Amino acid sequence: MIEQEVRTPAPDTGGARPRGATRGLVIGLGVFVALILLRLITGETDITSSGTMGATLALAVPIGMAALGGLWSERSGVVNIGLEGMMTFGTWGAAFGAYFSGNPWLGLLCGVIGGALGGLLHAIATVTFGVDHIVSGVAITILAPGVTRYLSDLLFTDEQGGGATQSPPLPSFPTWSVPGVGKPLGSLENHHWILISDLAGLVRGVLTGLSPITLIAILLVPASFFLLWRTAFGLRLRSCGENPIAAESLGVKVYRMKYAAVVISGGLAGLGGVFLAMVASSNYQEGQVNGRGYIGLAAMIFGNWRPGMVAGGAGLFGYADALQLRGGAGAVHAMLLLIGIGLLALAVWRGYKGRYVAAVISAVVAVGVLLWFFLTDELPREIVTYSPHITTLLVLAFAAQRLRMPAADGMRYRKGEGA
Incomplete structure (x- = not known):
């Protein structure tokens, strides 16, 4: 009986549900569409x-x-x-x-x-x-x-x-590269057509070299x-x-x-x-x-x-x-627009959920980021260079409230303690 309990897969702890993959694909598609719109608005092809x-x-x-x-x-x-x-x-x-x-x-x-x-x-x-x-x-x-x-x-x-x-x-x-995709997709990408050129750039980037x-x-x-x-x-x-x-x-x-x-x-x-x-x-x-x-x-x-x-x-x-x-300073500067709009959407969502303090904070930060975008043409080189690290801090700050780490993560374990 004990061996059977150990061998039988338990209900998922939150990461193995089929709908999780679907949600991930939807989020990925949404991010890609947002990047396409950002390219059209700002003209930053990179x-x-x-x-x-x-x-x-x-x-x-x-x-x-x-x-x-x-x-x-x-x-x-x-x-x-x-x-x-x-x-x-x-x-x-x-x-x-x-x-x-x-x-x-x-x-x-x-x-x-x-x-x-x-x-x-x-x-x-x-x-x-x-x-x-x-x-x-x-x-x-x-x-x-x-x-x-x-x-x-x-x-x-x-x-x-x-x-x-x-x-x-x-x-x-x-x-390695997938045969026959480099030149045709490169030609499509260079036309800068909405969606078609963006998809060509995505596929060409991940299937060559x-x-x-x-x-x-x-x-x-x-x-x-x-x-x-x-x-x-x-x-x-x-x-x-x-x-x-x-x-x-x-x-x-x-x-x-x-x-x-x-x-x-x-x-x-x-x-x-x-x-x-x-x-x-x-x-x-x-x-x-x-x-x-x-x-x-x-x-x-x-x-x-x-x-x-x-x-x-x-x-x-x-x-x-x-x-x-x-992309350099211009492309990173364009991301301020996406971040600002994303923070506004987050503020609306938090307000809908009744988390008014968090909603106000998100809205204030969003307005600041959008003003930064509209009042400047590019970012200082120091910010551009450290943008990956800044992204790390921002993501952790906004993701912290939905995390669920393993319950015994970091705990000191000694054999026989539960006896």
């Missing part, structure tokens, strides 16, 4: 161009892998803010494996292993020794740059193009959903994040589940590091992660600890970064 869409996908991959790694860990009840450090281990591991073997696929394997070792260290500290999860994560983030600097100085300094802060040039992955790691990252999102919400293994793992004492009473090996989740979390973060070292760049460089592990955590929180929404959050932050890289 808002929906293939270059921006392709850059969005590329920039979302490392953020998405960090976010997915955080989801795996926190669904088991272990807070993982060491994702930044695990990504750093991944970048160095990719450089080590790819350079000394000459094989990019071995670099991929070594990068994932490097991140997984960082996850293992976090699991030993938090699960076995009961160290505070935040303290352990911060320690790993601080430790990683020092370790990789030492290893780089030891192994890369005498190599051509290498040194204590970077690796020599690395072998690259091939890029793809790296194998990008495809692997995309496939890992539904794979994570299936494993966590449609298998007995996932049910056991999630039960450890909701109530480990009850899970233990039903025969779940809680320590084993937590270890597996945190090591997988590190491996996913390491995969994001591989992308940074071997796809986004041609070598490992110190400081290459540049806060993406923390933005990944923000995407995980925005996504409410659910794979599909986490992917959407990564796409949002990737788009903010791509827009400031591809």
